[in-house]
Amino acid sequence: MDPVRIATWNVNSVKQRLPRLLPWLDERRPDVVCLQETKCADDAFADLLGGELADRGYAVAVHGEATWNGVAILSRVGLDDVAPGLAGAPGFPHPEARAVSAVCGGVRVISVYVPNGRTPDSEHYRYKLAWLASLRETVAANRDTTVVCGDVNIAPTDHDVFDPQAYAGQTHVTPPERAALAELQALGLRDIVRDRWPDERVFTYWDYRAGMFHQDLGMRIDLVLAGAKVADRVKAAWVDRQARKGRGPSDHAPVIVDLDEAPDGDIGPVVPPPSAPAARRGSARLPQSP
DNA sequence: ATGCCTGAAGGGTTCAGA
Numbered sequence: 001m002d003p004v005r006i007a008t009w010n011v012n013s014v015k016q017r018l019p020r021l022l023p024w025l026d027e028r029r030p031d032v033v034c035l036q037e038t039k040c041a042d043d044a045f046a047d048l049l050g051g052e053l054a055d056r057g058y059a060v061a062v063h064g065e066a067t068w069n070g071v072a073i074l075s076r077v078g079l080d081d082v083a084p085g086l087a088g089a090p091g092f093p094h095p096e097a098r099a100v101s102a103v104c105g106g107v108r109v110i111s112v113y114v115p116n117g118r119t120p121d122s123e124h125y126r127y128k129l130a131w132l133a134s135l136r137e138t139v140a141a142n143r144d145t146t147v148v149c150g151d152v153n154i155a156p157t158d159h160d161v162f163d164p165q166a167y168a169g170q171t172h173v174t175p176p177e178r179a180a181l182a183e184l185q186a187l188g189l190r191d192i193v194r195d196r197w198p199d200e201r202v203f204t205y206w207d208y209r210a211g212m213f214h215q216d217l218g219m220r221i222d223l224v225l226a227g228a229k230v231a232d233r234v235k236a237a238w239v240d241r242q243a244r245k246g247r248g249p250s251d252h253a254p255v256i257v258d259l260d261e262a263p264d265g266d267i268g269p270v271v272p273p274p275s276a277p278a279a280r281r282g283s284a285r286l287p288q289s290p
Numbered sequence: 291a292t293g294c295c296t297g298a299a300g301g302g303t304t305c306a307g308a
Contacts, residue, residue, distance in 0.1 A: 012297070012307085037307090067299070118307090118308085170308080172308060207293095207308075209294045209295045
């Protein structure tokens with residue numbers, strides 16, 4: 001198997017992001033792209049960019065709906081066994097378009113948009129935890145060869161938010177959410193970006209308001225979680241902050257992971273060791289605190 | 291000012307996001 005570049009990006013409306021998405025595809029040239037928050041129905045997705053993607057050699061698996069949510073996988077290394085949705089997943093009350101999976105280049109890829117949760121005492125929060133339990137059940141069947149990519153709406157540790165105090169008591173950082181994520185990882189999935197940058201300040205989301213990106217006050221909630229057979233092929237992993245800059249960005253940046261060719265012999269793990277020291281921690285407050 | 295941006299739907303505003 002040839003080297004493969006996998007990316008995941010919450011685009012916050014594929015329609016609004018088209019002027020950023022297409023040039024980004026041409027510049028980064030990912031082989032597999034998991035998208036979240038496409039915010040459009042499947043026929044609208046095809047009308048909007050089906051031709052543009054075909055021109056670039058991508059096959060497309062979409063699972064969308066009008067207005068909210070919506071996920072997709074673009075692949076130019078094969079797209080087989082496409083499965084929209086998550087078997088047995090709860091709805092709110094009806095199933096939402098939050099997952100799509102396909103086999104791309106021998107890897108079972110799942111693009112996920114985990115429910116937000118809103119507030120820890122809400123039905124939305126309980127829905128989020130139940131949905132994560134369903135995701136774990138689905139991944140369990142192919143744990144070694146699966147890669148879960150997407151917006152998990154959970155910061156795995158306090159290291160993944162600019163200031164833990166700013167998020168105290170809010171969703172994305174509560175122990176039950178982190179436990180649900182840890183249970184998913186306990187299947188053997190590795191957090192590829194954190195493994196590569198264990199002590200770095202790495203975020204993937206910055207609020208649009210109050211200059212949060214400019215101050216680098218964000219969270220790391222977009223993850224690539226890879227089973228052993230995938231994780232052992234990782235050559236590089238990084239957050240494409242350039243895509244968060246300039247005019248009309250999403251509030252999330254893409255995560256990009258390069259896989260080496262699949263070993264046919266005894267090629268071992270090739271993740272390089274980190275070298276740079278940890279960056280200074282931020283100390284500002286959330287936007288709603290003046 | 292516990293939504294300071296942004297997007298969608300729909301209608302002159304409201305809901306949702308993290």
